[in-house]
Amino acid sequence: MNTADHSALRSFAGREALLVEQAMRGDLDEALQGCDPLLAEVIDYALFGGGKRIRPLLVILAARLCGAADNNLYGLAAAFEYLHVATLIHDDVIDNAQARRGREAVGRRYGMAVAILAGDWLHARSLYLVGRFAGTEGLAVFCRSTTGMVDGEFLQLRHVADCALTEEDYFAIILRKTALLISSSCEIGAIFAGAAPEERRALADYGSKLGTAFQVIDDLLDYQGDAGNTGKQSGNDFLEGKLTLPLLRALARAEAPERAGITAFFAGDRLDRSSLDRVRQFIERHGGFDSARQTAVQLVAEADATLAPFAGQGEGASLTMLHALAGYVLARNK
Amino acid sequence: MNTADHSALRSFAGREALLVEQAMRGDLDEALQGCDPLLAEVIDYALFGGGKRIRPLLVILAARLCGAADNNLYGLAAAFEYLHVATLIHDDVIDNAQARRGREAVGRRYGMAVAILAGDWLHARSLYLVGRFAGTEGLAVFCRSTTGMVDGEFLQLRHVADCALTEEDYFAIILRKTALLISSSCEIGAIFAGAAPEERRALADYGSKLGTAFQVIDDLLDYQGDAGNTGKQSGNDFLEGKLTLPLLRALARAEAPERAGITAFFAGDRLDRSSLDRVRQFIERHGGFDSARQTAVQLVAEADATLAPFAGQGEGASLTMLHALAGYVLARNK
Numbered sequence: 001m002n003t004a005d006h007s008a009l010r011s012f013a014g015r016e017a018l019l020v021e022q023a024m025r026g027d028l029d030e031a032l033q034g035c036d037p038l039l040a041e042v043i044d045y046a047l048f049g050g051g052k053r054i055r056p057l058l059v060i061l062a063a064r065l066c067g068a069a070d071n072n073l074y075g076l077a078a079a080f081e082y083l084h085v086a087t088l089i090h091d092d093v094i095d096n097a098q099a100r101r102g103r104e105a106v107g108r109r110y111g112m113a114v115a116i117l118a119g120d121w122l123h124a125r126s127l128y129l130v131g132r133f134a135g136t137e138g139l140a141v142f143c144r145s146t147t148g149m150v151d152g153e154f155l156q157l158r159h160v161a162d163c164a165l166t167e168e169d170y171f172a173i174i175l176r177k178t179a180l181l182i183s184s185s186c187e188i189g190a191i192f193a194g195a196a197p198e199e200r201r202a203l204a205d206y207g208s209k210l211g212t213a214f215q216v217i218d219d220l221l222d223y224q225g226d227a228g229n230t231g232k233q234s235g236n237d238f239l240e241g242k243l244t245l246p247l248l249r250a251l252a253r254a255e256a257p258e259r260a261g262i263t264a265f266f267a268g269d270r271l272d273r274s275s276l277d278r279v280r281q282f283i284e285r286h287g288g289f290d291s292a293r294q295t296a297v298q299l300v301a302e303a304d305a306t307l308a309p310f311a312g313q314g315e316g317a318s319l320t321m322l323h324a325l326a327g328y329v330l331a332r333n334k
Numbered sequence: 335m336n337t338a339d340h341s342a343l344r345s346f347a348g349r350e351a352l353l354v355e356q357a358m359r360g361d362l363d364e365a366l367q368g369c370d371p372l373l374a375e376v377i378d379y380a381l382f383g384g385g386k387r388i389r390p391l392l393v394i395l396a397a398r399l400c401g402a403a404d405n406n407l408y409g410l411a412a413a414f415e416y417l418h419v420a421t422l423i424h425d426d427v428i429d430n431a432q433a434r435r436g437r438e439a440v441g442r443r444y445g446m447a448v449a450i451l452a453g454d455w456l457h458a459r460s461l462y463l464v465g466r467f468a469g470t471e472g473l474a475v476f477c478r479s480t481t482g483m484v485d486g487e488f489l490q491l492r493h494v495a496d497c498a499l500t501e502e503d504y505f506a507i508i509l510r511k512t513a514l515l516i517s518s519s520c521e522i523g524a525i526f527a528g529a530a531p532e533e534r535r536a537l538a539d540y541g542s543k544l545g546t547a548f549q550v551i552d553d554l555l556d557y558q559g560d561a562g563n564t565g566k567q568s569g570n571d572f573l574e575g576k577l578t579l580p581l582l583r584a585l586a587r588a589e590a591p592e593r594a595g596i597t598a599f600f601a602g603d604r605l606d607r608s609s610l611d612r613v614r615q616f617i618e619r620h621g622g623f624d625s626a627r628q629t630a631v632q633l634v635a636e637a638d639a640t641l642a643p644f645a646g647q648g649e650g651a652s653l654t655m656l657h658a659l660a661g662y663v664l665a666r667n668k
Contacts, residue, residue: 143462
């Protein structure tokens with residue numbers, strides 16, 4: 001992606017994010033009316049602490065690409081941010097995470113009980129909005145992605161510290177954990193617009209590729225990112241016993257003795273910061289970071305290709321932005 | 335309620351519960367296909383460990399009373415058991431509860447992470463089923479009750495160990511915590527049947543009164559119940575700092591010095607089993623148990639009265655069973 005695209009995307013995404021936030025505030029004013037003040041405070045804290053609003057943006061772009069008018073579109077888009085934040089809150093409770101987006105995690109700040117309940121509230125409200133604006137067909141797609149996300153978490157738990165994890169397992173996990181919701185953002189945008197089945201499928205496919213690439217980059221940033229940019233300490237995946245693509249690629253390339261030295265960290269429960277430095281060097285030495293990045297580049301190219309049938313169709317700006325978003329996934333550093 | 339009614343209700347409810355369980359198994363076969371085996375195991379453990387299936391039964395009775403055919407009705411009814419169990423799982427994590435229905439609580443058995451995720455899965459699936467079978471109108475009612483339940487938990491957290499809790503606060507909490515979902519079971523049954531607005535309102539009102547009475551009795555059983563029947567130790571509410579109706583009534587009747595002795599337990603964090611015995615005697619001495627039971631009797635009478643417009647209408651057995659259920663709420667000992 002060239003710099004001009006990047007800058008156009010950034011200003012476009014910034015404007016749309018403001019409109020999404022406006023829609024969220026309007027919806028919360030209605031939904032939280034008369035409720036407990038702490039509930040309102042926690043929901044506000046969780047939703048308005050930054051966040052790139054990528055999932056709402058995808059809903060908006062996919063819907064417009066398929067010819068939808070904007071009426072109610074932002075309400076539908078808000079649902080995807082609610083659900084995304086609901087899962088972050090519950091994940092942070094499960095991982096006992098301290099920070100998120102450079103601030104205290106909800107569970108750390110307000111306690112576990114409040115965090116579980118606030119996640120449940122956002123979950124329920126997101127489903128309500130999807131049903132209201134995308135009907136039962138949209139709801140079915142949405143629920144398939146939310147139940148799939150839970151399944152992905154179970155798969156991940158099953159494979160904690162499991163050095164026999166295959167690439168196939170890895171991609172099955174990240175498809176469920178991340179790509180399903182991103183895919184359903186695109187597909188439900190298309191449903192909202194009354195798109196033809198092949199358009200729905202193409203956008204679902206775009207989202208699935210994009211979401212997978214997004215998570216591969218996320219897993220790279222977990223090793224290589226700068227806490228000042230990402231808002232969280234690096235190395236969490238390793239410390240939690242999660243094997244991700246860079247390490248899998250390096251393990252596949254290393255000779256047996258060296259490989260045994262690395263897997264011993266997982267088997268012997270030596271998942272600490274001093275081991276992390278050795279693992280990082282090991283991945284680097286075997287080209288694991290480069291190899292994982294190449295896979296992300298390939299996935300983004302495939303995502304781009306799924307958009308080919310839309311060329312010259314509908315409103316041009318949306319197509320440009322969807323292409324630019326695919327490029328952004330590779331360029332992001334947080 | 336006389337014994338003949340009670341026995342007829344019991345055998346009717348038992349037959350219907352089997353059909354609901356069949357519908358749940360059919361739905362899970364579809365929904366859990368290809369998923370992680372532990373997820374399937376936990377969902378099975380959580381859903382099929384007893385439970386009276388009262389909420390599904392209410393959906394079925396309300397729908398039939400308004401003339402619905404049975405096609406898809408059990409799938410809709412299953413959603414209410416899913417949601418109910420989802421909230422129990424999360425509540426037990428929050429309260430660090432050890433037992434539920436005479437077995438280990440899900441969080442105790444499988445750990446907190448699994449419990450949070452399994453609750454999320456059931457939550458998502460319940461909303462999907464409501465949307466599928468009761469449309470977006472049913473979904474709106476359902477989500478109002480689920481977000482309301484979270485609000486009720488926040489209200490309850492706010493008033494932990496709060497001896498200034500009023501009866502109004504108490505009823506606001508139990509309306510949200512318990513009565514909203516029971517009310518929406520009845521109302522959504524009516525929506526499924528395409529009932530007239532006044533029928534919907536009457537059934538929502540019936541459920542709201544019934545649910546409130548149900549919780550008042552639950553709060554009585556927490557002091558007076560036999561663990562052999564209820565499947566959980568008694569006295570949990572007091573030990574967790576929750577003031578419920580029997581205690582509120584006794585506090586309102588006691589003289590200031592005696593009242594101060596009781597409230598000192600809450601202020602001084604002396605919520606233990608020896609204090610519990612003293613509090614139980616205090617409530618008994620001031621007629622708090624009798625007074626709370628009288629309120630439940632009154633609520634059940636009001637619930638019964640809301641059914642008057644349905645006399646002679648539709649299918650007679652459903653009306654008889656709804657009246658019998660109201661009576662059962664007072665008679666239950668678990």
